[in-house]
Amino acid sequence: MHQLFYLKECSSTNDEVSKFLLYENSDFIGVHTFNQTQGRGQYGNTWTSTAGQNLAYTLAVKAKNFLISDFLFNYYTAIVIRDYLANLTENTVFIKWPNDIILNRKKIVGILIEKRKIHQEQYFIIGAGFNILQEKFDEISNAGSLLTQTGKRFDLEEFTENLNAFFIEKLKNIPSEQEIMDRFNSHLFRKNEISVFEIGKERQNGIIRYADEKGEIWIELENEMRSFYHKEVKLLY
Numbered sequence: 001m002h003q004l005f006y007l008k009e010c011s012s013t014n015d016e017v018s019k020f021l022l023y024e025n026s027d028f029i030g031v032h033t034f035n036q037t038q039g040r041g042q043y044g045n046t047w048t049s050t051a052g053q054n055l056a057y058t059l060a061v062k063a064k065n066f067l068i069s070d071f072l073f074n075y076y077t078a079i080v081i082r083d084y085l086a087n088l089t090e091n092t093v094f095i096k097w098p099n100d101i102i103l104n105r106k107k108i109v110g111i112l113i114e115k116r117k118i119h120q121e122q123y124f125i126i127g128a129g130f131n132i133l134q135e136k137f138d139e140i141s142n143a144g145s146l147l148t149q150t151g152k153r154f155d156l157e158e159f160t161e162n163l164n165a166f167f168i169e170k171l172k173n174i175p176s177e178q179e180i181m182d183r184f185n186s187h188l189f190r191k192n193e194i195s196v197f198e199i200g201k202e203r204q205n206g207i208i209r210y211a212d213e214k215g216e217i218w219i220e221l222e223n224e225m226r227s228f229y230h231k232e233v234k235l236l237y
C-alpha cells in the first residue's frame with residue numbers, strides 16, 4: 001500500500017513524514033510540498049528553494065524490505081531519480097558521487113537519506129529536492145533547474161505524481177548488487193576526466209575511475225590509485 005500527502009507549506013518534508021509514520025502503516029509514505037521553508041541538505045547545510053517553483057519530496061519506506069546495504073540503497077535511489085529525469089530530457093543525466101543529480105553540468109536534484117526508528121520500525125527517509133521551475137541561482141552554488149537546463153516548463157503536480165509512481169515501482173524490484181554498481185558507475189559524473197579535488201586542505205588533480213559497493217570512490221591521483229569515503233574528498237571542478 002502507498003500514500004502520497006501534499007502540504008501547502010512546511011519546514012522540511014523529511015521531518016513532516018515522521019508525523020505521518022506515527023499513525024499510517026503503508027509500505028510507502030510520500031510527502032511533498034512546493035513551498036519548503038527550512039529544507040535540510042547534506043553536511044548539515046540548508047537546502048533553499050524558491051516558493052512555488054520547486055519540489056521537496058520525501059518517501060519513507062520500511063528498511064526491513066530492502067536487503068541491501070545503506071550504501072547500495074543510497075546508490076539505487078540516485079539511479080532511480082536519474083532514470084526518471086533521463087526519461088524527460090534528451091540530455092544526459094549524471095550522478096555526481098555520492099548522490100547529486102547533474103544535468104548539463106548543473107546540480108538539479110539534491111538527495112538526503114536518513115534512517116529513523118518509529119514505533120519499533122526502522123525507516124529509510126528518502127528526501128529529494130528537485131529544482132524544476134526556478135530561473136535564478138547563485139553563481140557559486142553550481143545549481144540549475146529543469147527549466148534552465150532544458151528550457152521546458154514542467155507541471156509540478158504531474159511531475160510529482162509520475163515521480164512517486166515511478167519511484168515506488170522501482171523500489172519494489174531491487175536489482176542485484178552487481179547491477180546497481182554497474183548502473184551507478186555508468187552514469188558517474190566526470191568519470192575518466194581530469195578533475196580537481198579538495199583532499200584534506202590540499203587541491204589535487206585526479207581522475208575518477210569508479211565507485212565501489214562499500215561506498216568509496218576510487219580516484220587516480222598523480223602516482224597512485226586511492227579510495228575515499230564521503231566527506232574525505234570534494235570534487236571541485
Ligand SMILES: O=C(O)CCCC[C@@H]1SC[C@@H]2NC(=O)N[C@@H]21
Binds near residue numbers: 014110129
Ligand atoms: O544537500 C543536498 O544536496 C541534499 C538536499 C536534500 C533536500 C531535500 S528537499 C526534500 C527533503 N527535505 C529536506 O529538508 N531535505 C530534503
